[in-house]
Amino acid sequence: MKILVCVSNVPDTTTKITFTDNNTQFNTNGVQFILNPYDEIALSRAIELTDNGKGSVTVINVGEVNTEATIRKALAIGATDAVRINAKPHDAWFVAYQIAQYVKANPFDLILTGRESIDYNGSKVAGMLGELLDMPSVSIIKRLDAGDSTATVEREIEGGKEILTIPYPFTAGAAEGVAEPKIPNMRGIMSARTRPLVAIEPVEVKTFSEIISYETPASRGQVKLVAADDAAKLVELLHTEARVI
Amino acid sequence: MSVLIYAENAGGKFKKSIFEAVTYARAIADQNNTSLTAISIGDVDATELAALGKYGAEKVLHVSGDKLKNFVNQAYASIIAEAAKKQGADIVVLSNTFSGRGLAPRLGVKLEAGVADGAVALPEQSAGKFTIKKTAFSGKAFAVVELTSANKVIALVPNSYKVVETGGTAQVEDFAAETKESDFKAIIKEIVRSTDKVSLPDAEIVVSAGRGLKGPENWGMIEELAELLGAATACSKPVSDAGWRPHSEHVGQTGIAVSPNLYIAIGISGAIQHLAGISSSKVIVVINKDPEAAFFKVADYGIVGDAFEVVPQLIAAVKEYKASA
Numbered sequence: 001m002k003i004l005v006c007v008s009n010v011p012d013t014t015t016k017i018t019f020t021d022n023n024t025q026f027n028t029n030g031v032q033f034i035l036n037p038y039d040e041i042a043l044s045r046a047i048e049l050t051d052n053g054k055g056s057v058t059v060i061n062v063g064e065v066n067t068e069a070t071i072r073k074a075l076a077i078g079a080t081d082a083v084r085i086n087a088k089p090h091d092a093w094f095v096a097y098q099i100a101q102y103v104k105a106n107p108f109d110l111i112l113t114g115r116e117s118i119d120y121n122g123s124k125v126a127g128m129l130g131e132l133l134d135m136p137s138v139s140i141i142k143r144l145d146a147g148d149s150t151a152t153v154e155r156e157i158e159g160g161k162e163i164l165t166i167p168y169p170f171t172a173g174a175a176e177g178v179a180e181p182k183i184p185n186m187r188g189i190m191s192a193r194t195r196p197l198v199a200i201e202p203v204e205v206k207t208f209s210e211i212i213s214y215e216t217p218a219s220r221g222q223v224k225l226v227a228a229d230d231a232a233k234l235v236e237l238l239h240t241e242a243r244v245i
Numbered sequence: 246m247s248v249l250i251y252a253e254n255a256g257g258k259f260k261k262s263i264f265e266a267v268t269y270a271r272a273i274a275d276q277n278n279t280s281l282t283a284i285s286i287g288d289v290d291a292t293e294l295a296a297l298g299k300y301g302a303e304k305v306l307h308v309s310g311d312k313l314k315n316f317v318n319q320a321y322a323s324i325i326a327e328a329a330k331k332q333g334a335d336i337v338v339l340s341n342t343f344s345g346r347g348l349a350p351r352l353g354v355k356l357e358a359g360v361a362d363g364a365v366a367l368p369e370q371s372a373g374k375f376t377i378k379k380t381a382f383s384g385k386a387f388a389v390v391e392l393t394s395a396n397k398v399i400a401l402v403p404n405s406y407k408v409v410e411t412g413g414t415a416q417v418e419d420f421a422a423e424t425k426e427s428d429f430k431a432i433i434k435e436i437v438r439s440t441d442k443v444s445l446p447d448a449e450i451v452v453s454a455g456r457g458l459k460g461p462e463n464w465g466m467i468e469e470l471a472e473l474l475g476a477a478t479a480c481s482k483p484v485s486d487a488g489w490r491p492h493s494e495h496v497g498q499t500g501i502a503v504s505p506n507l508y509i510a511i512g513i514s515g516a517i518q519h520l521a522g523i524s525s526s527k528v529i530v531v532i533n534k535d536p537e538a539a540f541f542k543v544a545d546y547g548i549v550g551d552a553f554e555v556v557p558q559l560i561a562a563v564k565e566y567k568a569s570a
Contacts, residue, residue, distance in 0.1 A: 013498050013518045037499050042402060058427045092360070093353065118383050118498055122362055127318075127350030132505055136319055136431040137365040139347035142492065152434070157343050158255065159444030162316075163435040170431070174490040176485070176500065208359030208394035215387040223531070223541050228550030231558040234530065235566045236544060242528045244450070244507040245474060245566075 001055035001146065001168075003046040004108040006099055006125055007039040007074055008089070008117045009067040019214045026119075026214065033216035035070045037181070038114025040077070042174035044182040046112055047078040049146050055109075056080040060102060062087055062095045068197065076184035082195070092120070096128030097205045103133055109168040110151070115140045115175040126173040136170040142177035165244035248274040251325050251335035252283045252297055252305070253344055254314075256438070262340045262403035262447045264300050269406040270338040271301025272367055273399075277336075282306060284328045284420065284560065286313055286321055291417055298415030300408065305330075306420035312429055315436065316344050320428035322351035327422050329356060329396075342446065349400045359392030362400040362565040365504075365525070385522040403447040404504040405525070445494065450507045451526075453496055455481035455519075455531065457512020457552050461489035466556045466561035467511065473563045479503065481513045497522035512552045515540025521540040532556070 011017070014034040020027045035043075046057040059074040060069050067120045071082045085098045104109065111133075116123035123139055130137025142152035142161065153172060155162045184192070226234045238245045250270035252263050267283060275280040282556040283302040285294055287309060292304045308324055325348065329337050337352055339345040341363055353360035361368075363380040365387065370376075374391055380402060381388040421461065452471040458464065464478075471478045478494060485495035496503055508526035513519060515531070515538055523529065524543070531544035532552045541547050548555050 011382070015385075016517065019386075022253055073448075092342075092350065096350070097353075111565065120381055120388070121502075122350075122360075123346045124350035124353070124360060124362060127347055128354050130319070131322070131351040131354035137347065137351065138318065138431070140343055157316075157436070157438070158446055159442060160340045160436065160438035161493075162433055162437075164431050164433050166431045176495065208357070208392060209354075209361070210391045210393060212389045214381065214393050215378070217384075217386070220529070220543055220545055223498070223544040223547045225547050225549065228548055228555055229558070231548070231555060231562040232565065234546060234548060234559065235562045237278065238507065238528070238530070239566065242507070242545065244528045245563075 001050060001065065001110065002108045003050060003055060003057045003078065004103065004111045005039065005041065005043045005046050005057060005059045005074070005079065006111065006113040007061050007070065008036045008057050008241070009033050009063055009070040010036045010117050010119045011117065012039065017216070023213050023215065033070060035073050036114050036117045037245065038116060038118070038119070038174060040136070040181040041176065041178050042112035042114050043074055043077055045081060045144055045174060045179035047182060048179060058083060058108070060085070060099055062089045062098050064088055071197055072192050073184065075195045076188040077182050078188055080195065082197040084197065084199045085202050086199050090207050091209045092122045092124035093209070094129060094205060094207050096125045096132060098202050099125070100129055100132035101203050103129070107169070111169065111171040113173050115173040123173055126171045130171045136166050138166070138172040140172070140175050141172045142175055144172065144174065144178050246277065247279045247332055247334045248277070248281045248336045248338065249325070249329050249332055250281060250283045250302065250338045251348065252285045252342060254285060254287055254289045254343060257293070259297070260447060261408065262342060264408045265403065265406045266287050266340040266401050267297055267300035267302055268339055268409045269367065269401050271411070273336060273338065274301070276367070276370055282332050282334065283415065284308065284325060286324055288314055294417045295414045298412045299410045301412050302415045305415045305417045307417055308420050308422055315433050317429055317431060318347040318351065319431070320424045322348050322355060323424055324422040326352055326355040328420060333475050335395060336397045336399065339398070339400045341402045345400050349398050352398045356396040356398065357394060358396035358398045359394040360398045360400070361390055361392060364399050364401050365405040368399070380502065380525070382521070384502045384524045402504060404449065404506070443471070443475060443477040445503060446478055446501060448503070448505050450474045450476035451479050451496070451503055451505045452476045452509045452511070453479035453481070453513060454484070454552070455512040455513030456483050464490070466560065470556060470560050470563065473560065473567065481519050491501065498518040510540055511556060513540060514538050
């Protein structure tokens with residue numbers, strides 16, 4: 001089985017998010033970039049499914065040259081090879097369009113993304129790819145079992161879950177539960193240096209969205225403390241002051 | 246030019262998040278002096294459909310059929326896109342539910358539309374620009390995005406827009422949509438819905454607990470408090486990682502982002518990744534024995550105390566309040 005895993009390069013989860021240039025630019029100063037945690041889950045599952053010569057895992061990233069450290073991390077975890085489409089990832093549509101062009105020329109049985117990237121939280125690339133390639137897509141999966149011609153996935157729904165079978169090829173966004181993230185071992189790190197990482201140029205496409213500015217959540221006032229033995233006071237405040245119960 | 250809202254049903258009924266999305270779509274239609282049509286797919290009875298008029302839909306398109314009883318991402322997207330084209334709708338609104346997130350990107354491609362998913366406020370429209378505020382960085386920030394395409398797809402975050410009842414009854418019309426065989430490749434084998442629990446993503450009150458609870462056997466009081474308040478239960482990442490609670494309850498940057506009216510955090514220190522997932526909660530209550538816990542800095546109300554003493558008292562106080570209310 002040939003699996004494609006789409007990965008993005010995102011600020012580490014501990015990053016305090018700030019902006020510059022009158023709140024129009026994300027402040028990358030001092031920010032550590034990592035492989036998107038959900039993509040790591042997708043990648044780990046792809047590696048499990050193709051273990052012992054049962055296939056290959058290609059990772060693809062739309063990014064400029066500075067994302068190569070993250071791509072090498074994916075290779076160290078165990079991807080077979082990697083492709084970088086040399087462009088700034090303008091938005092989900094741009095990214096999906098570029099990857100779709102690549103897949104049209106290089107077909108895969110299964111295309112995985114993370115459920116969302118932790119920077120812009122779109123969860124759009126898997127669905128857009130599905131539409132561009134006329135394949136089924138599942139936005140958020142919690143389990144993925146691969147059969148010969150179909151896979152069984154578990155999709156999260158409000159207050160429950162749905163079990164689906166889908167014939168290959170299809171796209172899906174992996175969430176927690178699909179796999180335990182794998183940690184690169186020394187052999188992986190060494191071999192990652194020599195595994196193929198090809199950079200290709202993007203194709204031109206019109207985009208439909210622009211980020212104009214950013215805002216940070218309004219800060220809350222000072223916390224109002226209630227004595228530990230006066231839970232009734234808290235209930236009263238929630239009812240009469242906050243009006244939430 | 247008009248607005249189309251996809252009204253997702255759960256077992257034949259519309260939930261509050263859909264009423265929010267219809268109210269929101271009505272406001273967008275008003276901004277543009279145009280009409281609002283809703284579309285419902287699957288089995289929903291006529292009274293329930295017509296009731297969408299209360300929130301401002303003038304017309305409801307009803308699509309049903311054996312193959313469409315349950316959500317089929319590709320087929321539903323084809324139908325909504327076709328309805329948008331036939332109605333001349335240039336703005337399609339969805340609720341940012343699990344299914345909504347599956348539909349929005351496919352609709353974006355089909356309609357050549359910019360997609361604003363995770364929208365938290367009405368769009369601003371001036372000088373030919375259409376901008377909209379959406380969540381970014383997993384709740385640590387918001388981004389204001391301009392949609393530059395003629396068609397637009399907007400997915401509204403549940404609990405971020407207030408339901409308003411304005412109208413009366415909507416006119417219900419059957420809508421026959423063409424679907425392709427290839428739209429039905431994904432086959433649903435089983436749907437499991439826990440009916441006794443409040444669903445976390447659209448819960449109005451969330452009771453969440455962390456490592457301070459010491460072990461999964463101590464969740465009884467959390468569940469009891471949640472049930473009394475009609476709340477959903479949630480947990481921090483270390484708790485779901487340890488297998489004390491299911492992943493579906495993990496709230497935070499790499500879990501679910503919630504925006505309830507009330508978020509009660511018990512025995513959770515307040516790591517930046519956890520705070521990201523709950524920052525848009527309207528009121529935050531923190532119960533923690535450590536007065537230095539980071540969570541108190543972002544809380545509205547707090548109790549410094551041992552969860553094992555405070556929570557039972559809180560349960561008693563809520564019972565008393567409910568008995569007197």
